[in-house]
Amino acid sequence: MKEKPPVCEGDAGIDEGGLPEVQKWWQQNVLHPGVDASHQERQVLQDFGTDGDPDLLIVVDRLLTGFDEPRNAVLYLDKPLKGHNLIQAVARVNRLHDAKRHGLLVDYRGILKELDTAIRAYQDLEARTQGGFDIGDLQGLYAQLSTEYRQLPMRHEAVWCFFKDVANRKDAEQLRQALSPRMASDGQGGDYDQRQKLRDDFYAALTAFGLCLKTALSSRGFFEDPGFSEASLEQYKADLKILIQVRQAARSDAMETAEPSEYDEQIRRLIDEQVVGTKARESDGCVMVHKLGVPDVSKTWSQDKARNEADLIKTRLRKSIEQELADDPYAQKVFSELLKTAIDQAEAMFEHPRKQYALLREFERDVDKRATPGMPELLANNPRARAYYGAILLALGDGEAAALDDAKRNAHIDRALAISAVVQNAVAEHSLNAQNIEAAIRKGLLQLLYAPLGLDRANDVIARVLQMTRIGLGQRA
Template identity: 60%
Template sequence: RVVVVTDRVDLEDQLARNFISSGAFGSAIATKKEGEKARAQTGRQLAKRIGQGAERIIFTLIHKFATASRQPECYNPSPDLIVLVDEGHRSHGGETHERMKKSLPLASYVAFTGTPLLKKEKAANKFGPIVHAYTMQKAVEDETVAPLLYEERVPELTINEEAVNRWFEKITAGLSAAQSADLKKKFANKRAIYGAANRIELIAWDIASHFSENIKKLGMGLKGQVAVFSKLDAIRYQGYLDDTGLVSSAIVISAPDSREGNLEVDESKLPEVQKWWNAHVGNDQEGYERRVLDGFAGDGEPDMLIVVDRLLTGFDEPRNTVLYIDKPLKEHNLIQAIARVNRLHEAKRYGILVDYRGILKELDTAVKAYQDLEVRTQGGYDLADIEGLYQQFSSEYKQLPGLHHDLWAIFAEVKNRRDLEQYRHVLMPKYAEDEEGQSYDTRQKLRDDFYAALTQFGLCLQTALASRSFYEDHTFSEAKLATYKEDLRFFTSLRQIARQDALETVDYSVYEEQIRRMVDKQVIGKEVREPEGVYVVHKLGGDDPENWSEEKTRNETDMIRTRLKKTIEQDLADDPYAQKVFADLLKEAIAAAEAMFEHPVKQYALFRKFEEQVESRELEGVPDVFAGQAHARAYFGIFRLVLGEGEFVQGEEGAYVEEARLIDQIVRDAVAENSLNPQNIEAAIRKALLPRLFGLMGLERAKSVIEQVIQVTRVGLSRGGF
């Protein structure tokens, strides 16, 4: 029997049609009969088919397991089941995936995805080793997809900074210093300027002109897609595109009460969004979208679709030729989005990406990561590595009852657990004066303890929901799990209220409309700067630099510098010595490159060679005896840092190698022995190391080494490295 699992209705439709057309159900009569009933309509129906049915092929959406797994009949231990998973990446990182595995414990799972989670995210990889990788470059070479061209078009804006500053001074006059800083930070993080009406109008005219001149006038029925940040942006774009009279457009978004994009603000409260939805969609979302997509697939209207998140994954319309990007995209989501325009069509030579957000460096990094996937995975993840991760998760969830109790203990004085005001009273600021007459909040520590306890409980619950052993542990009932989830929602909401009560933060949505009006007034669009050239996407991160233009060579060099800085600052946090040495070498490389300014190819070669050195962590002074022992190598480097180069050279290198390996074993033992109580890991390491290192280098240096070993351990634990 075969169970076909995906994460969206349109993909389920597509897969079902492919199975039917390929004759998977047998004769034409059998195909019609079985094909119509192969799709599980509800979670309850899925449960019956899994545990009691005999259907040879079942189609279902992954989220149906959330309901199905709660039914007693939703269990089939047969090994003669094959589960085919489409889009086997992020929707399989949590609770519903584990519920599926619990329902079909002995089935064979085969997952397909165009954007697998890469090695640094292997904790979310639930399907074992990658058995076959087919890269974008190979697909282009085989002519199974169209090559992509990228061009950046920069909208130039004028911002009345003096007026903006005056506005902030006025609006924050009645706020505390912490609230004022919080509002400004949220204003910057939400990039409100990108949603300015004048900016959107400027880009809309540029999009309409570009599409009309380069696509529509060809008369081949090709179409385009505009990816924007929010529903309000989508509605504004459509209005301004309509004003041009050059193109027709349609919006495809989720319902107003569904969050879309990376927004904290509830757009369902925006009158523009509600008005548009009522006028165009109403109560017939399915019918509206069917009409729009049918028109998009034909020669008529609309010329382009405007989307936020919808249709940026799994949408395969061959006519879709150009993607206009005005939203931040990176990594997996970026690769998914650009693939919307690389499907083959007889009238399409290239898919085109037009970028108004400056994502070239993200695009280069993402393409490079996926292009050399086969080489870097070497056939996939080591199964022992994956099993080790499950073992690490297996005990984490057992802390849940204690963390849940600790969270509630903060509110022991609350008599009526249904009365929100009693909880607020516990956390409400209460001021007193210290011995020097300074006012202080006596409940500040209590709030900090609450924030910390909630964070610990939330993280532990998140880990539990992604842990197979949690669902196999019958001491945690469905009722208990529902209680944990409900309490997490309640206390998360309470935390936001408490922070506002204590004047620590502000509710950004209160200021959203004022900020939008201010930005619309003070941000003026001037022009869109024409690109100086285009990039062939599947060749990013590759081909011969000798054939590049000077501008491309300098751009590629800048990208490597950016990647190197990020790698050294973040990826090398688990190796302080390598981090310091490579940071110093990067400074030297930058200085050397500046001396080669007239020779951009030499600059590129310099940084490319250095990047390869960083990737392999080749360091002079670290012996090549630590193969597969990354942490031991880091501990050896710590000795060099603490002792100093002069004194270290005088010592016996072999002795430090052995000491580094012993420290590695001590740390691993501490992690294993304290897996149920992670807070004891650091104490165990200190207790074991201090006597050893004291005799070797004295108290102060021993303490310094131990603190750096602890830091490496923290980073390793956070990355699943033990």
């Protein structure tokens, strides 16, 4: 924690206020000519609640009441306190905040034993509240740090319970496969991932273990506790490192894009600082391991490894088609149908998992490139116009679209390019108002499409183009 200039009273009535060096510091750092000291104090307190400076406040007889900063995580006590004042002081760090699990009290005067006395005094009162506190809220107000770090073996065991069937826990690949997606039919024409809850529970258990280890490493009592050896500590660190990597691989396999939490950041820093020579990093969002440009090593894989990778591709393909092609309904439709055929072909090669993998990997490359079959070469380098051309084909229907001659096909290509121009101009002219964008697109496209397509088909295309535009604007935002 960075130390910043302290905030203190500055008058001779406080304990150290009469010391010359304190008075000199106060004059030099606070009481500048023309500066309102009370205004500066309010500004310091406001800044304390932000990510910037200061990170540490030193106060004397201040901020026990009326000061509520949920980010405040640590309280250093170096002043005798009793009763109501002690409970008020503790309350400065018990506010809920996403970046902390609990507040930390560091007692330099040995006064925390007074907390039990203060709490009993409140409990003996007949009134339900006193001084703003509900008696029920005082139950479990604090706990010794040792009660936290002594949960470490239990947290460690809990996180490994997810891999009880893994033969070699030192093999990250086997750990990864235990969490990899496993799709099953939902009985309603769709499917779901049977291991989604398993992964969610693993992520939660891993976070709890990591934060418990962080608490332990912050406690002198942990290092002095004979129940924890140096070997067990090194094992905890090593396991946290490998399990963080397994979580990253599992999220990648399932194409999960959860935003890192404040706790994730704390665990990252823990590994950086405590696991010597290693830095575990999880990327922002999902890492597409199949797009990293590494050489094809599938020929060296075992049968089980190849089959598992083929299953992962099927899962990725389903999500890619559903999510990444949402702005191109025609490509989404075509690739969804082709995926069913590809999966059928792959299942026919069950005894040859490397061939399964090669077939699905090639199909995945086509999806990544959006190499939609039947798209005109003239639109190859214009993904927006390709999507609009596809919207026209969807409005025509499968039969009429398949029977297009060259003249009609070229006419629809021109219309797709014209649609692209209308949308681009509408977005440029009305960038601050989404309703005006859509109104301009409707007007422009109705004039363009009504005569060649008719009202119903024109409205069909317009509805699809508007949906694509909404998705595109959402991605830009």
